[in-house]
Amino acid sequence: MYDFAYQKPSNVADAVAALGADPEAKAVAGGMTLIPVLKQRLNRPSVVVDLAKTGLAGITAGAGSITIGAMTTHAAVAHSADVQRVIPALAALAGLIGDEQVRHRGTIGGSLANNDPAADYPAAALALGATITTTKRAIKADDFFQGMFTTALEPDELITKVEFPAATKANYQKFRNPASRYAIVGVFVAQTAAGVRVAVTGAGQGGVFRHTAMEAALSKNFSADAIADVVTPADDLNGDIHASSEYRAHLIGVMARRAVAAAA
Amino acid sequence: MGFEGIGAAVRRKEDLRFLSGRGHYTDDINRPGQLYASIRRADRPHARIKGIDTAAAKASPGVAAVFTGADMAADNIGGLPCGWQIHNKDGSPMAEPPHPVLAVDKVRHVGDPVAVVIAATRQQAKDAAEALVIDYEDLPSIAGLRDAIAPGAPLVHDEVAGNLCYDWHIGDKALVDAAFARATKVVKLDLENNRLIPNAMEPRAALGDFDSMSGDYTLFTTSQNPHVIRLLMGAFVLHIPENHLRVVAPDVGGGFGSKIYHYAEEAIVTWAAGKLKRPVKWTADRSESFMSDAHGRDHVSTAEMALDADGHFLALRVSTLANMGAYLSTFAPCVPTYLYATLLAGVYKTPAIYVEVKAVFTNSVPVDAYRGAGRPEATYLLERLVDVIARETGIDRVELRRRNFIANDAFPYQTPVALQYDSGDYTATLNAALKVADYAGFAQRRAAAAARGKLRGIGVSTYLEACGIAPSAVVGSLGARAGLYECANIRVHPTGSVTVFTGSHSHGQGHETTFAQLVHSQLGVAMDQIEIVHGDTDKIPFGMGTYGSRSLAVGGSAMVKAMDKVIAKGRKIAAHLMEAAVDDVEFKDGKFTVAGTDKSRALAEISLAAYVPHNYPIEELEPGLEETAFYDPKNFTYPGGCHIAEVEIDPETGVTTVINFTAVDDVGRVINPMIVEGQVQGGVAQGIGQALLEAAIYDKSGQLLSGSMMDYTMPRADNLPNITVGTESTLCTHNPLGVKGCGEVGAIGSPPAIMNAVVDALADYGVRHIEMPATAPKLWSIIQAGRPRLAAE
Numbered sequence A: 001m002y003d004f005a006y007q008k009p010s011n012v013a014d015a016v017a018a019l020g021a022d023p024e025a026k027a028v029a030g031g032m033t034l035i036p037v038l039k040q041r042l043n044r045p046s047v048v049v050d051l052a053k054t055g056l057a058g059i060t061a062g063a064g065s066i067t068i069g070a071m072t073t074h075a076a077v078a079h080s081a082d083v084q085r086v087i088p089a090l091a092a093l094a095g096l097i098g099d100e101q102v103r104h105r106g107t108i109g110g111s112l113a114n115n116d117p118a119a120d121y122p123a124a125a126l127a128l129g130a131t132i133t134t135t136k137r138a139i140k141a142d143d144f145f146q147g148m149f150t151t152a153l154e155p156d157e158l159i160t161k162v163e164f165p166a167a168t169k170a171n172y173q174k175f176r177n178p179a180s181r182y183a184i185v186g187v188f189v190a191q192t193a194a195g196v197r198v199a200v201t202g203a204g205q206g207g208v209f210r211h212t213a214m215e216a217a218l219s220k221n222f223s224a225d226a227i228a229d230v231v232t233p234a235d236d237l238n239g240d241i242h243a244s245s246e247y248r249a250h251l252i253g254v255m256a257r258r259a260v261a262a263a264a
Numbered sequence B: 001m002g003f004e005g006i007g008a009a010v011r012r013k014e015d016l017r018f019l020s021g022r023g024h025y026t027d028d029i030n031r032p033g034q035l036y037a038s039i040r041r042a043d044r045p046h047a048r049i050k051g052i053d054t055a056a057a058k059a060s061p062g063v064a065a066v067f068t069g070a071d072m073a074a075d076n077i078g079g080l081p082c083g084w085q086i087h088n089k090d091g092s093p094m095a096e097p098p099h100p101v102l103a104v105d106k107v108r109h110v111g112d113p114v115a116v117v118i119a120a121t122r123q124q125a126k127d128a129a130e131a132l133v134i135d136y137e138d139l140p141s142i143a144g145l146r147d148a149i150a151p152g153a154p155l156v157h158d159e160v161a162g163n164l165c166y167d168w169h170i171g172d173k174a175l176v177d178a179a180f181a182r183a184t185k186v187v188k189l190d191l192e193n194n195r196l197i198p199n200a201m202e203p204r205a206a207l208g209d210f211d212s213m214s215g216d217y218t219l220f221t222t223s224q225n226p227h228v229i230r231l232l233m234g235a236f237v238l239h240i241p242e243n244h245l246r247v248v249a250p251d252v253g254g255g256f257g258s259k260i261y262h263y264a265e266e267a268i269v270t271w272a273a274g275k276l277k278r279p280v281k282w283t284a285d286r287s288e289s290f291m292s293d294a295h296g297r298d299h300v301s302t303a304e305m306a307l308d309a310d311g312h313f314l315a316l317r318v319s320t321l322a323n324m325g326a327y328l329s330t331f332a333p334c335v336p337t338y339l340y341a342t343l344l345a346g347v348y349k350t351p352a353i354y355v356e357v358k359a360v361f362t363n364s365v366p367v368d369a370y371r372g373a374g375r376p377e378a379t380y381l382l383e384r385l386v387d388v389i390a391r392e393t394g395i396d397r398v399e400l401r402r403r404n405f406i407a408n409d410a411f412p413y414q415t416p417v418a419l420q421y422d423s424g425d426y427t428a429t430l431n432a433a434l435k436v437a438d439y440a441g442f443a444q445r446r447a448a449a450a451a452r453g454k455l456r457g458i459g460v461s462t463y464l465e466a467c468g469i470a471p472s473a474v475v476g477s478l479g480a481r482a483g484l485y486e487c488a489n490i491r492v493h494p495t496g497s498v499t500v501f502t503g504s505h506s507h508g509q510g511h512e513t514t515f516a517q518l519v520h521s522q523l524g525v526a527m528d529q530i531e532i533v534h535g536d537t538d539k540i541p542f543g544m545g546t547y548g549s550r551s552l553a554v555g556g557s558a559m560v561k562a563m564d565k566v567i568a569k570g571r572k573i574a575a576h577l578m579e580a581a582v583d584d585v586e587f588k589d590g591k592f593t594v595a596g597t598d599k600s601r602a603l604a605e606i607s608l609a610a611y612v613p614h615n616y617p618i619e620e621l622e623p624g625l626e627e628t629a630f631y632d633p634k635n636f637t638y639p640g641g642c643h644i645a646e647v648e649i650d651p652e653t654g655v656t657t658v659i660n661f662t663a664v665d666d667v668g669r670v671i672n673p674m675i676v677e678g679q680v681q682g683g684v685a686q687g688i689g690q691a692l693l694e695a696a697i698y699d700k701s702g703q704l705l706s707g708s709m710m711d712y713t714m715p716r717a718d719n720l721p722n723i724t725v726g727t728e729s730t731l732c733t734h735n736p737l738g739v740k741g742c743g744e745v746g747a748i749g750s751p752p753a754i755m756n757a758v759v760d761a762l763a764d765y766g767v768r769h770i771e772m773p774a775t776a777p778k779l780w781s782i783i784q785a786g787r788p789r790l791a792a793e
């Protein structure tokens, strides 16, 4: 790790100011992505701005939605009675992230801001049609994810909270990378007031994406059989030492069918 | 306190320390004025070093020194020695190219150390190491075995033609050829043994210290054998006599073989401490471990069995390529020869065996012994081949094994590949395992799984291994450059407590408990009055360390011998005190008694008399009660047994789940059944890792693609089934304890059991053999390819 200065502001405005004051400054939330990157000397921030005291943690259940503060840990989401009641699939997804230690440090804001192509939350955000509120604006999930590790966020813009509309039916199926335990393929299927959406993480070269062919089939008939014949082309999918693009294409079908069958 | 002697499941004395974070490891040791070393390693597989610009690094904050291979050469530092010399078929010695501590003219693998920066803090050392400018000229490179021996392949060492370290063989070729000529059937199998990265929980670390007044060097290091490191580093690398070199291996967090070897970093910190007159510490990052700890296995083989009409094995012919990596690690050459080829008889009475092994240099991390060392490779080859034979002859796989077992009355049994087995009962372990695994009920479980859409398979492996290494004269004649005895010193203190100084080293095995049980049994001293000391060349007379499941069979036997000497001396003292003839004095349960009388003296009374010799046979006996013994084993020991795995495969995804695993092993006499069970479970976990998960993957040029935990799949708790461990023991006939060893059996017997189960599960898909690891995408492809065939039937 290279040397860096460390700040722990006590409110969001100060955090934004600290980030705005120095283009080399970097926010840290749970540190589960940032700290390993620093340890490997792959990033050299001048200042690390810790969001721990900015008051961004917490979960509120509204009429037909769940709102989760950016600093809420994965464990808190997994164990929240409100999330379990309104969108059980979201609580279950949070419980599948990393391991117990990671879930008690890592945050939803950090995960979405990082937009790792194999991360889990982006699939939920996109499938449920979440709204990501930042220090500057509200961004629809469809506009937020802009490719691997790339989002609509500006350098001094922080996520403050994420609002997920309730789903009548939803489920997330994750096929884990056996080594890292991130998603090789993760499929989130959701039926909300806005319709049926299918979001795929882990597989796309451009990060999380919507599977429109499946969405169309499921809109007509929300059953596993309805998507049995939907073919996912392998061309735009990742291939690596863990899974070829063809295998990923196949797994998208398997995980989607399982998600539809299990959706509650 | 209940029974705590031999056979009792005594709780491990060391666990409170380990589980509460109070172990004391090399990196926990800090010396006043300590500096930190960071090593700049090659980021490419093969290149000529045209120049190293150290100016910026030297000017970097906190830097005390920057050293390169040239600096070591100027100090006349030797290369890292190899402990074993193999001879070619024609009798000439193997190619043994230099293994410089820091690269001199070329780098030969990703991770090869090029320069070291020593600075006031770890971060400063790393910063400065990055500031080194190395001018490389890239050279063509190869990592794969077949590529490396292909004509015209790039040479890892310019002077080693064809990258061939040695071309060795064992067995009677003519006899084997004749048997093949008259065979009814020949079954042939090509197979690979995947390359593994050991990943002990504690990364390697080394701390060198130098006392300029006395000229004494101390090296604290993560080693399985501190005396061996002192010998190799002192004699061959740094030229420091033993009286000025102390090597300490404190608590060590796992080794599995990877901490046997003498590594560059040990020599670097010790040498640098002397040059700078300051302590120097190096601790590996996990990513450094991946590219600098010796890897394991990596074979490509062809095996052929000649059979008669009844499925009797007539002869076995094997030819193997073994990857040595870029340099010869300490024990590397003996692993694919004397720890592998000699094991290819297994539990079978195959009368003729011929094995050829070519060891090959490649642009990859050196490969050496890893838990099991050679025996997992032999067992995997043999037990996969036996299953293929069963399939192709139509003989039931269990029956085929029984038919070819060495019979119980055949011991001592001389194999055609040098070893002589002293004892065993392969039918007993097989029968017990079949029963525990409910083998008979498998068909029903398979049908039930099929009804759920799952493919279920069962796999059996009946294996044997050789451990308790090793008889010095025998291994000497085979090329070992060291003896492989063990040493123990037993010190009975004046008031009767005991300290054992053992040359074995514990890095997770529980020696502090098992060895104390031996002393408790033999001398009758309470467990809490016994202290086991290991890992310090200044305390222990000598030692060859711990590997090859040798600690109890060899180290424990040395303790027994030393305790025999203690008792013999004690009887003389007791005879004097009780005014009896020495021959009439017996020792039992901690007491010396005179036969036929009620006279008795406790051990503590005798030891007190020995140290306070007021009433003592001082003319005939020296005071004190302390004895040292060296034990050189008469033979290897031969644990064996039967492992049975039951797996279920999800045909939609190719994911394998191990449902059940049964291990019934013959480990000889069991001292502590709980520790045996733990050892077997750990070994099986690693075996399942090898079979299903682990693969060190290099691209063709030698870039390590699986260089971190993100890409290298270590087995985790949720990959493992409930592992049922049982023992069915026959005693070793040639060591005083009758023990055989249990440290590696789990890793040796399990991979073929798993793979046989996987192939069994996919039997309907037309698959004959699957290479390890049986990952989900690999099985999915096999299932995809097999579907049309299945549909056509």
Ligand SMILES: Cc1cc2nc3c(=O)[nH]c(=O)nc-3n(C[C@H](O)[C@H](O)[C@H](O)COP(=O)(O)OP(=O)(O)OC[C@H]3O[C@@H](n4cnc5c(N)ncnc54)[C@H](O)[C@@H]3O)c2cc1C
Residues within 6 Å of the ligand: A026, A027, A028, A029, A030, A031, A032, A033, A034, A035, A036, A051, A070, A071, A096, A097, A098, A099, A102, A105, A106, A107, A108, A109, A110, A111, A113, A114, A116, A118, A119, A120, A121, A153, A157, A158, A159, A160, A180, A181, A182, A183
């Ligand atoms: C061993 C391990 C296993 C893991 N497994 C999984 C897994 O299975 N699935 C999965 O999805 N993830 C996994 N993760 C990642 C984990 O979920 C992290 O929590 C997540 O990627 C980042 O969250 P964080 O709070 O730790 O963010 P940090 O590491 O603190 O920050 C990550 C990035 O986000 C930025 N950032 C943080 N908070 C905000 C904010 N409020 N607004 C704007 N930018 C912000 C930071 O500046 C930084 O660039 C794993 C991590 C580890 C270490």
